[in-house]
Amino acid sequence: MKPEIRHEQERVDRVIETIKEQIGSLENETGRRQEEVVEIRKNFWDEVKVNTDTFDDFLETVLSLRQQAQVLTVSQGTHQQAVKKLASLRRMKEKPYFGRINFLEDGESTAEKVYIGIATLTDKTGEDFLIYDWRAPISSVYYDYAPGPAEYETPGGLIKGKLVKKWQYIIKDGSIDSMFDTSLTIGDEILQQVLGKRTDNYMHSIVATIQRRQNQIIRHDKGRLLIVQGAAGSGKTSAALQRIAYLLYKYRSSLNADQIILFSPNAMFNSYVSNVLPELGEENMEQVTFQEYLNHRLSSEFQVEGPYEQLEYVLNETTAPSYTTRTAAIRFKASTRFFESVKSYRQSLEFSGMKFKGVKFRGESIVTPEQVKEQFYSYDPSIKFYNRIEKLTEWLNGELDKAEKRERKKPWVDEKIELLSKEDYQKVYKHLQNNKGTKEDLFDDYDGEHEALSKMIVRKRFKRLRNKIERLLYVDIKGIYHQLFADPETIDSLMNGSPPKEWEDICHSTVSMLSEGKLFYEDATPFLLLKELILGFQTNTSIKHVLIDEAQDYSPFQFEFLKRLFPSAKMTVLGDFNQAIFAHAREHVDFSTLTDLYGQEETDTIKLTQSYRSTRPIIEFTRGLVPDGYRITAFDREGEKPTLTKVKNHHELHGHIRLKVDELLKSGYHSIAIICKSAAESESAFTGLHAIRDLNKIKAGSLEYEQGVVVIPSYLAKGIEFDAVIIYDASSRQYGDESLRRLFYTACTRAMHELQLFSVGEPTPFIEEKEIHLREI
Numbered sequence: 012m013k014p015e016i017r018h019e020q021e022r023v024d025r026v027i028e029t030i031k032e033q034i035g036s037l038e039n040e041t042g043r044r045q046e047e048v049v050e051i052r053k054n055f056w057d058e059v060k061v062n063t064d065t066f067d068d069f070l071e072t073v074l075s076l077r078q079q080a081q082v083l084t085v086s087q088g089t090h091q092q093a094v095k096k097l098a099s100l101r102r103m104k105e106k107p108y109f110g111r112i113n114f115l116e117d118g119e120s121t122a123e124k125v126y127i128g129i130a131t132l133t134d135k136t137g138e139d140f141l142i143y144d145w146r147a148p149i150s151s152v153y154y155d156y157a158p159g160p161a162e163y164e165t166p167g168g169l170i171k172g173k174l175v176k177k178w179q180y181i182i183k184d185g186s187i188d189s190m191f192d193t194s195l196t197i198g199d200e201i202l203q204q205v206l207g208k209r210t211d212n213y214m215h216s217i218v219a220t221i222q223r224r225q226n227q228i229i230r231h232d233k234g235r236l237l238i239v240q241g242a243a244g245s246g247k248t249s250a251a252l253q254r255i256a257y258l259l260y261k262y263r264s265s266l267n268a269d270q271i272i273l274f275s276p277n278a279m280f281n282s283y284v285s286n287v288l289p290e291l292g293e294e295n296m297e298q299v300t301f302q303e304y305l306n307h308r309l310s311s312e313f314q315v316e317g318p319y320e321q322l323e324y325v326l327n328e329t330t331a332p333s334y335t336t337r338t339a340a341i342r343f344k345a346s347t348r349f350f351e352s353v354k355s356y357r358q359s360l361e362f363s364g365m366k367f368k369g370v371k372f373r374g375e376s377i378v379t380p381e382q383v384k385e386q387f388y389s390y391d392p393s394i395k396f397y398n399r400i401e402k403l404t405e406w407l408n409g410e411l412d413k414a415e416k417r418e419r420k421k422p423w424v425d426e427k428i429e430l431l432s433k434e435d436y437q438k439v440y441k442h443l444q445n446n447k448g449t450k451e452d453l454f455d456d457y458d459g460e461h462e463a464l465s466k467m468i469v470r471k472r473f474k475r476l477r478n479k480i481e482r483l484l485y486v487d488i489k490g491i492y493h494q495l496f497a498d499p500e501t502i503d504s505l506m507n508g509s510p511p512k513e514w515e516d517i518c519h520s521t522v523s524m525l526s527e528g529k530l531f532y533e534d535a536t537p538f539l540l541l542k543e544l545i546l547g548f549q550t551n552t553s554i555k556h557v558l559i560d561e562a563q564d565y566s567p568f569q570f571e572f573l574k575r576l577f578p579s580a581k582m583t584v585l586g587d588f589n590q591a592i593f594a595h596a597r598e599h600v601d602f603s604t605l606t607d608l609y610g611q612e613e614t615d616t617i618k619l620t621q622s623y624r625s626t627r628p629i630i631e632f633t634r635g636l637v638p639d640g641y642r643i644t645a646f647d648r649e650g651e652k653p654t655l656t657k658v659k660n661h662h663e664l665h666g667h668i669r670l671k672v673d674e675l676l677k678s679g680y681h682s683i684a685i686i687c688k689s690a691a692e693s694e695s696a697f698t699g700l701h702a703i704r705d706l707n708k709i710k711a712g713s714l715e716y717e718q719g720v721v722v723i724p725s726y727l728a729k730g731i732e733f734d735a736v737i738i739y740d741a742s743s744r745q746y747g748d749e750s751l752r753r754l755f756y757t758a759c760t761r762a763m764h765e766l767q768l769f770s771v772g773e774p775t776p777f778i779e780e781k782e783i784h785l786r787e788i
């Protein structure tokens with residue numbers, strides 16, 4: 012062993028010793044704390060005197076309860092802290108750090124050696140830093156600079172100096188496997204090693220090898236909106252997750268994981284990324300899909316189509332008579348122009364066009380829809396829209412009061428009173444007693460008793476109506492949305508220019524879906540936005556950061572919506588328009604319209620053009636598939652050129668794919684994806700390839716990211732990666748239409764080490780033959 016390595020190994024040994032000591036004492040502490048918490052829980056009620064005889068006793072009980080709860084919270088908090096620290100230390104025991112810089116601060120005579128790992132470690136005294144957390148201010152020098160002048164930001168101001176040396180370490184089971192002086196080595200050795208590895212089930216943290224641009228995303232901390240536009244495999248998702256870890260560290264006293272939300276493409280993706288934050292010693296953030304949110308808000312009113320159902324239609328029903336209308340509708344309903352039209356429509360409702368439901372009781376009308384409407388438009392138009400709705404609700408409640416009084420005198424109430432059982436009677440009596448706060452006899456004469464009972468009975472029956480009115484269900488939102496399409500000419504006054512030429516047919520199909528109680532996916536967000544523009548927005552102010560991955564799939568409606576839903580949050584939007592696979596997003600090339608969301612001042616954009624996922628030959632091939640692909644640079648990792656195998660029929664295709672899978676498994680690849688265009692193609696591929704052992708089929712509802720050999724529709728593979736990818740049928744029959752270019756690109760860019768394409772007959776025209784190895788069977 013070289014003396015230099017020996018010297019470093021001795022340091023690693025010492026640090027591991029310290030870690031072990033700290034683990035030992037923390038284990039004791041957590042054990043003690045655990046017992047303490049259990050003890051407090053067990054004796055919780057012994058410490059609380061429950062007495063509610065008098066008001067003072069009651070107050071005392073509440074106070075002692077609160078005090079006891081506080082003791083428990085503090086104890087639990089300390090315990091959780093210790094458990095978290097312990098978990099980090101255990102993780103660091105085998106691999107305490109991954110980097111070191113020697114930083115000479117201006118004005119100092121010796122350089123400080125700063126070792127960097129996943130968490131801070133100090134010696135016993137707490138004064139000597141043995142390891143710095145990768146998120147500490149000084150650690151940014153490691154990611155941002157090569158040896159030479161360097162600086163970093165601290166809460167106290169900018170620190171300038173010189174990065175004298177920078178080292179990378181690979182430590183395994185406590186031994187230094189290799190170490191590199193980055194001023195001497197060319198290229199990034201460790202990144203080479205990391206990227207060359209085979210995948211396992213989950214995505215991993217990249218803290219040891221974060222690149223400068225990615226570091227800018229991770230530590231970005233100004234403005235309301237950060238837009239990240241990055242090529243496939245450039246580390247957008249990775250940067251997003253390390254950014255969350257960074258925010259949780261920087262704002263640890265004021266920010267919790269449950270105040271951060273990540274919008275992701277599907278549930279399987281959630282499982283794929285679920286390990287990154289725990290690996291870094293942090294809790295996972297909240298994760299949702301936009302569809303889950305839509306379902307949560309709309310499923311009680313409609314049967315809402317999902318995004319993948321919509322996509323399946325677009326991919327498979329190309330010969331359906333309604334195809335052109337539907338695809339035009341999908342594009343238009345997600346456009347900024349339609350968004351503006353919906354906003355104008357809402358404004359026009361200030362003066363006319365609102366629709367309401369009438370209120371009926373026992374089949375008789377209390378107010379008719381026309382009366383409600385007349386009342387609404389009788390308010391001064393200068394009163395704000397929401398306030399008019401509030402006034403209307405008050406008015407309706409007043410009408411209900413009057414109706415209640417009338418009902419009390421009706422024969423059905425007498426009948427109810429006569430049929431009251433003894434128990435019901437007692438219940439009513441008790442209730443009245445509680446309300447009056449008296450113990451004296453309430454029913455001392457017949458009239459009094461009858462009046463009280465009828466009041467109670469009618470009120471109870473009106474409760475449901477009042478509840479509906481409070482929830483503004485009397486505003487006929489479905490009717491208002493329907494009205495926008497009922498007459499195809501309505502839109503003309505609401506927008507600049509004219510609607511798509513298919514507009515009349517779009518109107519017909521929208522109306523017929525609505526009448527069946529169904530909502531196309533493309534209608535779901537416009538409907539919800541209109542609803543909120545009329546009734547007021549539901550907001551969630553506790554969320555402080557919203558991150559949107561695969562953001563190219565979101566429409567301007569969805570962004571506007573998320574902005575309003577999370578008014579206190581900063582937003583990070585990450586996407587790649589070359590992977591815009593939904594029909595509505597195919598025309599966009601960048602996020603420029605997003606700047607309007609919070610304004611130029613509050614918006615920053617970072618672009619990532621270096622791709623890390625795939626080998627150089629794969630990237631050279633995939634970047635040729637998209638128009639601006641020349642901007643994408645490959646990371647220097649060698650591998651085989653992608654292969655295109657042309658076969659004559661499906662029988663041959665299945666035979667060749669089976670052989671290829673065997674070969675790939677023998678080469679040691681763990682995850683192999685046979686990517687199909689759609690779920691429909693996946694079904695038939697799965698049947699045709701049943702001879703492959705343990706073959707898994709991934710469907711839209713799949714929750715787990717499966718290892719092994721999988722058959723998967725292209726759109727579900729988005730965001731995920733595999734050791735080897737087989738494109739099931741890259742023929743011109745499957746990928747002949749220009750609109751499928753981005754889908755094809757997305758599928759091919761999932762490959763890390765090997766990409767194999769098969770084609771039944773002529774291959775897709777997207778392929779440029781010079782970048783691929785061609786085999787004709």
Ligand SMILES: Nc1ncnc2c1ncn2[C@@H]1O[C@H](COP(=O)(O)OP(=O)(O)OP(=O)(O)O)[C@@H](O)[C@H]1O
Pocket residue numbers: 202205206215217220221222225241242243244245246247248249250587590623624729730731732760
């Ligand atoms: N700095 C890095 N160090 C190590 N690995 C990295 C780095 N950046 C990216 N990677 C790896 O590259 C792969 C692609 O990263 P990621 O999935 O974050 O990219 P992406 O931009 O979200 O891709 P896509 O848009 O195609 O889904 C992952 O395996 C990730 O671990």
